[in-house]
Amino acid sequence: MTIKEQILQLRDELNKHNYNYYVLDNPVINDFEFDTKLNMLIEFEQAHPEFFDENSPTQRVGGQITKNFETLVHEHRMYSLDNSYSKEDLLDWETRIKKLVDGELKFTCELKYDGASISLTYENGSLMKAVTRGDGFRGDDVTANVKTIKSVPLQLHGDYPEKFEIRGEIVLPWDGFNKMNEERIEIGEEPYRNPRNTASGSLKLQDSREVAKRPLDCLLYSIVGNNLEIKTQFDSLEKARSWGFKVPKAAKLVNSIDEVLEFINYWDEHRHNLPYETDGVVIKVNNLQQQEELGYTAKAPRWAIAYKFKAEQVSTRLNEITYQVGRTGAITPVANLEPVELAGTTVKRASLHNADQIEKLDIRVGDEVFVEKGGEIIPKIIAVDLSKRPLDSKPTQYITHCPECETELIRTEGEAQHYCPNYNGCKPQVVGRIQHFISRKAMDIEGLGGETVTLLVNEGLINNYSDLYELTKAQVIPLERMAEKSADNLINGIEQSKQIPFERVLYALGIRYVGETVAKKLAKHYKSIDAISEASQEELINVDEIGVKIAESVLEFFNSETNTKIINRLRDFGVQLEISAEKLAKQTNKLEGNIFVVSGVFHEVSRDELKKLIEDNGGKVSSSISSKTSYIVAGDKMGPSKMEKAEKLNVAIISEQEFLSMIH
Template sequence: MDVEKKINKLRQELQQHNYNYYVLDKPEISDYDFDMKLKELQELEEKHPEFYDENSPTQRVGGAVTKSFATVVHDYRMYSLSNSYSKEELEDWEKRVKKLVDGKVEYVCELKYDGASISLTYEKGELVRAVTRGDGFQGDDVTNNVRTIRSVPLKLKGDYPDKFHIRGEIVLPYEGFAKMNAERVEAGEEPYANPRNTASGSLKLQDSAEVAKRPLDCLLYNIIGENININSQFESLQKAREWGFKVPDESELKTSTSAVMDYVNYWDVHRHDLPYETDGVVVKINAFSQQDELGYTAKSPRWAMAYKFKAEQETTILNKISYQVGRTGAITPVANLEPVQLAGTVVKRASLHNADQIEKLDVREGDSVFVEKGGEIIPKIVGVDFTKRDPNSKPTQYAQKCPECGTELVRNEGEAQHYCPNTNGCPPQIIGRIQHYISRKAMDIEGLGGETVALFVNNGLIGNYADLYELKKEQILPLERMAEKSADNLIKGIEKSKEIPFERVLFALGIRYVGETVAKKLARHYKSIDALEAASEEELVSVDEIGERIAWSVADFFANEENRKIVERLKKYGVQMEISAEKLAKQTNKLDGQTFVISGTFELSRNELKKLIEDNGGKVSSSISSKTDYLVAGGSMGPSKLAKAEKLGTTMLDEKGFLKMIK
């Protein structure tokens, strides 16, 4: 047998044995025999480097060192899930779903594993990229580290598509976690806090050989891509298993939310028998055609819901209430607690939200309080053990002055939070606004992080985000932790931010209540900062989905002379303050003021159709109502949508008719 054939035969054998052991949990050879075959393959590959393959089983031992992880934009956004905590919330979701889709609705129940989210990309059956979730729009390329995880197939088998992405969770089983901690304690090192954080931290280790030593596992649950020829979520799980992925067997298909609740109740008890951490159940609409119909909100899919198991609760002492100042001046009261172990982490602080919440719970310093960690990352106080209260304790007096700058706090009518009005003189507000400006979803300035912003402000180098564009390398170099290369990258990153499109610049300005979605709407409507600045409150309210609160906030921002000066400076430095000519060329007002519903299957993707409607000034709605102007009807459209459109006299268009309309 020639060398190349021998190498390929060994690779195939080892891949199969690896799959049997780590995915099926049914080894067919001993560890010793596996190691001998691996050693033989390593020796052959070393002697014959011309047959190198980055997806060879020998690459699982690691060795590649990554100094900095490249940022990769996801081809398909990684959304977060909406949470529910009761049967009623689940039933409400079911009602909303059935209003929007036709036909029988089935639900896939999957356990929600608590690990680090990952997106794997395969081309021609081989792993080409592994990217962390990041902010959902872009993440870090951790391919070298993920190659070392034995349950991640490097090469697939069967009838896989030419290119697709598969999402899942990288987890650390309890047994492996306990073993790692035992070794650390023996070596005199601090044990790790919990499996989830350890799994997440492992993905960012620079040396992949160190990652290879950790018993990480990868559980997969979501296939995404064009032309994958799969019709449902349950079918996709079966296909993924056939191609070689480790897909948990606990998933089940249900036909009602009462059956879903039976599944939830069973696993709420039996989850402790599983080898991994779980914190709930994910319920998904099974049919992909119905998922397409339902679409997404700005943050999460309408076709999925995470049902969270009841939160863990502990009792501890509230030592002190302190106050934090956010970038908008909002004051958040924080409970400083006697440290307590909760859901695998040591909790020292918890949110108290606002003055009303403190009054409602009657929380006081020195109280014994109940702390809970549910769907939120930050724990919260949910009650007080009044039986343990000191009879001499006095009710909490909410802060009257800003803890950072001493300014008298204000509370607007109808709002729960207090604010520090010293916008341009309060240090946390100054730092927070600049940190928001440079963040990933905003200007995404590479080489500049939150700590560095604070360092610049505290050293008097910058006082607002416009000052960033006047920074010189020689000003930065003398600062702590600032090497030549870091300073160069930072200046380049600031310069490159001038290419960021207008809608993201508008979001970056940090106008209160103007999030990503609102910024896009305003940018599309006004097309330039000058037009937006000139708009009155009345004109702003007339823009679709812009309410009085947003209109007041935008007008208030531009009424401030300091803000107008900063915007003028940003314009002068070359920051994009209007929609580019290229983008404008693709946009029209042909569909201005008209509402569309898209239903069925089309040659174009639903996202492409939605973009065409929005680029031409129209609005896309998910359900038909008296306000709907057009129903764009495709194949496999449900009969109830059709009946409703006919009853309301909604104009119907097929795909060709719609495209003709916007030509």
């Protein structure tokens, strides 16, 4: 077999495995085997650039930088949809279209996913371009970013047309969105507001490598083109699915508006179980010939309509706008509301996000405001009832100085939030950083909680986290609710924290954007705090998962004389600021690229020791079995449900002894 044939065969295999994994959710090989084949293909392509293919599976990792997204004209306009909110609206729509077409009417009902609209163009089965909706007439070319989305096929299979467009929605599943927000909160950033905006924003990131890290998905629903020889909308969905596209299976062919309503009522109740955000149902005339006859209005197709689910919404009075200061100095305006019941909970507060949001909605104290659950999780103000605005109402003036320390706020170009730059003198920042330092995933100091930290700062006993190590029992006993035993526990907990390993200490320092995972990456790569502090921006960016923003933040942290002094004090107190020689001797990359789930009772080593061995040898530990799991290390009494799931997903199950032999 020639090199070219081997390359083509590997590409074909990897495309099929991508399809099985991301579209069918039915992988036939594990991640390790997939990565082995992918690395082999990368080596072949690097050695033989004459066989480069922009749609090779190796291009999914990203790497292309787009400074300015080119605007392209849509060959076929991307229309918006008319909305309906009741049975009467749907019956009126049916009456209108019955007047315009002959023959029996059938409808295809599809869920309306809330994401970023996209148009993909394929020629001879290959993805040629991906363009955002824009204004419907023209959109931005985001091909490099969309290629990183694993469920977007780069090469089709089956009887696809020579050239066509397919429309769909780029979405961010709830699991991925929630995980991204956990990481944002962990590093002191404001969480993303909802999956839709986050998915849309992801498409316009300049670095496609950053897009590749986000768990985006692409759901397709509409084929557009000439001479496609497809007769109905429902058949087009089946066709698209057979060519390799991810087409939601919820779609249903129905014969009447009553059946449409049955579909709507079912999903209005069950949509909360879906992995994606959905805000309604799209109803389309099924027959494409009838669609063509019905045509379009100036804004929308006559043959389709969107039924919007009702978001639970209430109105209440905005009593006050207050401002919170986070540990990174970020200012968050908060609406303090007259308490109101919403979606089963009492809502008293809602985030106003930033100054731009307040100005956009013209929100003022004393207004009657409409509140709903943003993304059905976080309460948000969506509008103001201007008819009830007090006559003496005045526009909101966003604060110019920190509400805590009076320092003038700054707002960096390109950022939505204002910040208090008084890093060391603003009490909420000081308290927040120390609370982060002592938290469970960081130094995990027993006997010391958030309230006690606030007391210690207020009493002037500590001003930064290095001061903790000079505390004495005599100093803390007089504190409120502090007895002798709790004082002993606190001092002992601080002493024991000197044994916390370096990667957790690095996370505990609270460097902006350096969450738990990034701290582990930096610690493993550089081995010591000194090596990290001496690294250049270019060197930092070369570390796995470290981007420009993180690198700049790390440099800024270590360029601070105050931070350098604090780190030197931590060193003097005996805090671990490098990976121990003993640990370094035990670390390998033998398990790199593999994800393990540990389940059951073990004999030679404990469950925690097993997990540590996995990470020390380059593997990853997961708490739940998924199609990405490489191995399950099974001890005695492994649960039958896990066994069943492992067998269903074809995940390899190995014993404790088999695992230990892998690393020795």
